[in-house]
Amino acid sequence: MARAAGLSRTTVSYVLNGDFRRIPEHTRQRVLAAADSLGYKPSAAARLLRGARSRLVLMVSPGLESARDTIGGDIVTRLGQLLAEADLHLVWQLGLPSVGRAATDLAPAVVLVAPTEEEAAFADLRRRFAVPVLPAFPGLGGFLAASARAQVDHLAGLGHQRLAFVRPAAPAFDLTAEFRQQAVERRASELGLPAPVILRVDDSRESAVAVLRSLRTRTDPVTSPVTAVCAYNDQVAFALLAAADDLGLAVPAEMSVIGVDGDPLGEWTTPTLTSVRSDTAAFVSDLTSQVVALARGETTTVEARLPEQARVVERSSTVGPAR
Incomplete structure (x- = not known):
């Protein structure tokens, strides 16, 4: 390997063992190219026994076993891609049943966990690992509230007065649904609805x-009838559109519906679904930088945080209320 790369054995060893601090990037690429040409396949177990750094990043998400979240899936997918570019590998584990074994069997360099730092589960997970543990979705509360506020602002701007918020009944959604419900209620109150x-x-x-x-x-003799629905997410909104068709309820003429996530399938519903979307590109980039630095034993001033802004993707499922 060293002969093929035209470098010393020490230099090659540093690169193959993941010690990036000592080697310039162009030299690292030279070693990796030589390894690829020779068909070299390093043994992760052997590397760790020699004291090399792990290249594995473990994501643990208790409570999300049955949660369907387009935005969350996009974040994890993009994070995995960016980590791979930094020669790190993301493993996503749903639930907690074998998290103790994961700590020892996988030997991750960094662990990302779904619970926020304010939750007791975060402290518990941090105790289980001897490596850095970070929240996978820092700033989750503000992120969820932003989309809910955008829903209410959009509907109120169209002239709707009485709104409904429809959330999933499954307990797996309780935490995030509660954030969004409270934000919908708070924003409606602020607007005098x-x-x-x-x-x-x-x-x-x-x-x-x-x-x-x-x-x-x-x-309700006191207030006007409900004319618009804020759905917890696009999946709930899709269900409501199907139910409206079953009932012969015209959307949006009789009831406007707005979702959250900007699911691409919203383009294919009848009517097409108005939704709310947040740009998470900068967040994923910052989180990647933070994880890569910790995995390499470096310090970083980057602090990733989910955005607290959201935009409405306006389609056909929302209009002003009938007069």
């Missing part, structure tokens, strides 16, 4: 139909 109606929907079509039927038949 009546308190939103809060409803839960499970994974069945019948449940979505029941939710819309209850809104359609709701009688």
Whole structure:
């Protein structure tokens, strides 16, 4: 290997063992090119026994076993791509059942965990690992609230007065749904709107139909009827659009619906779905820089944080209320 690269054995050893601090980037690439040409496949276990740094980044996400989150999936996918460019490997583990074994069997360099630093689960996970542990989604509360505020602002701007917030019934969504519900209620209050109606929907079509039927038949002598729905995310919004079709309820003429996540499938629904999207590119870049530095034993001043801005992707499922 050293002869093929035209370098010393020490230099080659540093590169293959992941010690990037001592070697210029062009030299590292020269070694990697030689290794590739020779078909060299390093043994991770042997490297660790020799005291080399692990190249594995472990993400642990308890509570997300059944959560469907387009934005979260996009973040993890892009993070994995950027870490791979830095010669690190992301492993995503859903749930906690074998997290203790993961700590020893995988020997990660850095661990990312779904719980925020304010949650007891974060402290518990930090105790389980002898390597740096970071929140995978820092600033989650502000991030979730931003999308909820954008929903309310959009609907209020169209002239809607009485809103509903429909959240998933599954316990796996409780934490994030609570953040969004509180943000919807708070923003409605700030705009002088009546308190939103809060409803839960499970994974069945019948449940979505029941939710819309209850809104359609709701009688309230004090306030105006519900004319628009803030869905927890696009999946909930898709269910409501299907239920509206079953009931013969015209969207958006009789009921406007807005989702969250900007799922590409929103372009294919009837009507097309208005949604809210946040740009997470800068966050993923910052998180990658932070993780790479820690994995290499370096210090960094970069502090990743999810954005607290969101924009509405306006399509056909929202219009002003009928007069």
